[in-house]
Amino acid sequence: xxxxxxxxxxxxxxxxxxxxxxxxxxxxxxxxxxxxxxxxxxxxxxxxxxxxxxxxxxxxxxxxxxxxxxxxxxxxxxxxxxxxxxxxxxxxxxxxxxxxxxxxxxxxxxxxxxxxxxxxxxxxxxxxxxxxxxxxxxxxxxxxxxxxxxxxxxxxxxxxxxxxxxxxxxxxxxxxxxxxxxxxxxxxxxxxxxxxxxxxxxxxxxxxxxxxxxxxxxxxxxxxxxxxxxxxxxxxxxxxxxxxxxxxxxxxxxxxxxxxxxxxxxxxxxxxxxxxxxxxxxxxxxxxxxxxxxxxxxxxxxxxxxxxxxxxxxxxxxxxxxxxxxxxxxxxxxxxxxxxxxxxxxxxxxxxxxxxxxxxxxxxxxxxxxxxxxxxxxxxxxxxxxxxxxxxxxxxxxxxxxxxxxxxxxxxxxxxxxxxxxxxxxxxxxxxxxxxxxxxx
Numbered sequence: 001x002x003x004x005x006x007x008x009x010x011x012x013x014x015x016x017x018x019x020x021x022x023x024x025x026x027x028x029x030x031x032x033x034x035x036x037x038x039x040x041x042x043x044x045x046x047x048x049x050x051x052x053x054x055x056x057x058x059x060x061x062x063x064x065x066x067x068x069x070x071x072x073x074x075x076x077x078x079x080x081x082x083x084x085x086x087x088x089x090x091x092x093x094x095x096x097x098x099x100x101x102x103x104x105x106x107x108x109x110x111x112x113x114x115x116x117x118x119x120x121x122x123x124x125x126x127x128x129x130x131x132x133x134x135x136x137x138x139x140x141x142x143x144x145x146x147x148x149x150x151x152x153x154x155x156x157x158x159x160x161x162x163x164x165x166x167x168x169x170x171x172x173x174x175x176x177x178x179x180x181x182x183x184x185x186x187x188x189x190x191x192x193x194x195x196x197x198x199x200x201x202x203x204x205x206x207x208x209x210x211x212x213x214x215x216x217x218x219x220x221x222x223x224x225x226x227x228x229x230x231x232x233x234x235x236x237x238x239x240x241x242x243x244x245x246x247x248x249x250x251x252x253x254x255x256x257x258x259x260x261x262x263x264x265x266x267x268x269x270x271x272x273x274x275x276x277x278x279x280x281x282x283x284x285x286x287x288x289x290x291x292x293x294x295x296x297x298x299x300x301x302x303x304x305x306x307x308x309x310x311x312x313x314x315x316x317x318x319x320x321x322x323x324x325x326x327x328x329x330x331x332x333x334x335x336x337x338x339x340x341x342x343x344x345x346x347x348x349x350x351x352x353x354x355x356x357x358x359x360x361x362x363x364x365x366x367x368x369x370x371x372x373x374x375x376x377x378x379x380x381x382x383x384x385x386x387x388x389x390x391x392x393x394x395x396x397x398x399x400x401x402x403x404x405x406x407x408x409x410x411x412x413x414x415x416x417x418x419x420x421x422x423x424x425x426x427x428x429x430x431x432x433x434x435x436x437x438x439x440x441x
Contacts, residue, residue: 028168031171047256054248060236062140065234067147069224070093070151074086085217094144098140108129122251128187135194142197149204166194169196174189246266261342268325268346269347272347283302299362303357303424307356321347322347349408358426383403387402
């Protein structure tokens, strides 16, 4: 049972600590985005957010699905005290992703003119992409180190690495970098901040892993490859296409100004998920440990309680964004205040993420990566179809509607598959899911 292995009070304390750092990171990110929006205006912000979206996609491709695989396997081997295997997983994952991300960064640099002028028909995007291309390898490394720290159950160090250092340094660097002008200066601040965050993450890893030695047991490299293979496609769908395709398609069909407004709205709507992210950071290693002990009931109790906590704690953020969203948007500049309705739709679209909590991690950490992959493909196809239908008609509002509906369908399917595979209801509300119990457990 879960209470035999983990104290809920301990989980809450750890989550609160992570949430504090996560909130700090969100505050720094908010401040940086405000600075970018006010300095660049809606048009310049549109170029910046397009560049960031493209670089994020290249980074996801460069990570080869290794981030979730490394989290899962490092948590597993750390639970078993197999430190030799932990070391191999960390080194091999960074090496493979480093090579691939470097190649993709070079490709992005070379083809930045083609992407800017032919695909997006925005000449001003070219120089910004060239600068952002240098961030691909370091951002990939930073994300992998942060996930590895989570595997060691070093949640605070992980969140500092992935969410605090980068925006904090970007705020400091944006002022001298802005002398260069436009999105290029903001891109330089982002690149150097990413490098610093990667180095800080590596220093955390060396500190926590120092002195841990052991033999390599079994075939950890092959296990890492086998786990990352289905997760790679899932990562492309959930971390490259789903978060960014509405923004990219909006950039293709609409003006840079509308793209900039949607970019700001997208980041504001994600503030509703800060506690979800904080809880997932704390919960993921515990799900692995419970799975190793074959405590399926404990996994169910853990996920239901965390989903309830996330939903309850997110309500004030939903309220503020819904009723005072126009005032929040004016902080970025008067050009952005017209995005209030778009913000309301985007915030409503995030509700299903709060209600379903850690269900995605439950499937990944219990060995059902292929289910996640298949569901990610289905939801991505639906998202692209919805965006193609709605964005040409309604612009940024259509992008927000398409994202919300696609997320809802994806999360409902995840809950159903968690019940089919494990026999647990991950929702914080009691529902009869027995008619979905025909899957193979």
